[in-house]
Amino acid sequence: MLITNARLITWDQPNQILEDHALLVKNGTIDALGPSAEMVQANPEEETLDAGGQWLMPGNICAHTHFYGAFARGMAIPGRPPRDFPDVLRKLWWPLDKSLNSEDVRYSALVCLVDAIRHGTTTLIDHHASPNAIDGSLDTIADAVDRSGLRAVLCYEVTDRDGEAKSAAGRDENVRFIERCADGPVAGGRVAAAFGLHASLTLSDGTLDACRKVAPAGSAFHIHIAEHEADEYDSLQKSGLRIVDRLLEHGILDERSIVAHAIHVDGREMELLAEAGCWVSHQPRSNMNNGVGVADVDSLLRMGVRVCLGNDGFSNAMWEEWKTAYLLHKVWHRDPRRMPADKLAEMAVVNNAALAEGFFPGAPLGTIRPGARADLILVDYHPTTPVHEGNLPWHIVFGFHESMVTATMVDGRLLMRNRELLTLDEAEITAKARERVPAVWERYKENVPSD
Numbered sequence: 001m002l003i004t005n006a007r008l009i010t011w012d013q014p015n016q017i018l019e020d021h022a023l024l025v026k027n028g029t030i031d032a033l034g035p036s037a038e039m040v041q042a043n044p045e046e047e048t049l050d051a052g053g054q055w056l057m058p059g060n061i062c063a064h065t066h067f068y069g070a071f072a073r074g075m076a077i078p079g080r081p082p083r084d085f086p087d088v089l090r091k092l093w094w095p096l097d098k099s100l101n102s103e104d105v106r107y108s109a110l111v112c113l114v115d116a117i118r119h120g121t122t123t124l125i126d127h128h129a130s131p132n133a134i135d136g137s138l139d140t141i142a143d144a145v146d147r148s149g150l151r152a153v154l155c156y157e158v159t160d161r162d163g164e165a166k167s168a169a170g171r172d173e174n175v176r177f178i179e180r181c182a183d184g185p186v187a188g189g190r191v192a193a194a195f196g197l198h199a200s201l202t203l204s205d206g207t208l209d210a211c212r213k214v215a216p217a218g219s220a221f222h223i224h225i226a227e228h229e230a231d232e233y234d235s236l237q238k239s240g241l242r243i244v245d246r247l248l249e250h251g252i253l254d255e256r257s258i259v260a261h262a263i264h265v266d267g268r269e270m271e272l273l274a275e276a277g278c279w280v281s282h283q284p285r286s287n288m289n290n291g292v293g294v295a296d297v298d299s300l301l302r303m304g305v306r307v308c309l310g311n312d313g314f315s316n317a318m319w320e321e322w323k324t325a326y327l328l329h330k331v332w333h334r335d336p337r338r339m340p341a342d343k344l345a346e347m348a349v350v351n352n353a354a355l356a357e358g359f360f361p362g363a364p365l366g367t368i369r370p371g372a373r374a375d376l377i378l379v380d381y382h383p384t385t386p387v388h389e390g391n392l393p394w395h396i397v398f399g400f401h402e403s404m405v406t407a408t409m410v411d412g413r414l415l416m417r418n419r420e421l422l423t424l425d426e427a428e429i430t431a432k433a434r435e436r437v438p439a440v441w442e443r444y445k446e447n448v449p450s451d
Ligand SMILES: [Zn+2]
Pocket: 064, 065, 066, 127, 224, 260, 312
């Protein structure tokens, strides 16, 4: 397919903006790019998509999300509101994830995938929990991802909170799915696997060791770290060590690990994350919502930690996450120089792409250049001021909006064209989800603690 008449944002290094260009997509990858007229002349037989002057850029990547949380939207928490983050887990997420059966897991994922296609997020790194539907849950989500045409990395979050049998089942689900992905391409190679762990505060030494022991070589652990200070205090009480030290001792952290949040880590833990080469994912909307504090992203980046951007189950509108981070760090430090938009591009574009490439080796992701994967979006943005490579990140913060995404493509296949979804039936998914949710909310009410 030849995409003509586009304003290309390459997100290459260095980034380039190329006016009136065309892109030739072949076999799922970008074959060539050049001025529109020349490319049309050189490829007269090729099926054409006229971008009509829209911006053509790599799809967004989300470094940390939870498809299982979609049914929480609009759900009332009975009794008094949760007082802090451990209380949010106890009163919201844990009774909710227990209320999901296998079909709920499927529709919760599909709802998020529709949202991702609409909002131009083409790769999602998910962290799943459904304690009453563990076995096969990653296959169910992989099926949904396959139907959607998107790209995703899946794992099951192992936890001891529901007893030994479910902890072991979560561990086995990760191993089984990692082996399935190693055996052959899942969803045409668009689904990869990580090894999920909930958080230090719900994992015993024995469980950490058991997971390390059975994790196939090269597995990437994906875990929440120090989202609230309770996680650090729990680790100190259990082991005499802070979380990063504790997880290093159990062999959990290395250059493939994804660490979500890292808000309450101390200076030495930041150094250790840098030395281990971990990916740290930042989720400012979730952190503000839970009132858990702000990760010291400036220091992490200065220490050489590869900080990425995720959404923690918020809408798959990644520019909203850019905007929130842009504002949050300024008010937190009371310094308008903090978190400039080009630093956000370094996290959300460069680091997220490098993280995703580790799971989908073989071709570059998140960039437009010959040989890169054709994961692309069209954005109908009409700037009232000049746009160039230097100020593009500020246009994204102050001008771009996900409602401007009109087309989404993954591996060279169009998933949305002229805002019309081509792979998923949005009306059917919306109707089925709304049909299923009342029963989920009823089960949630039975599971939620009364105090
Ligand atoms: Zn999370």
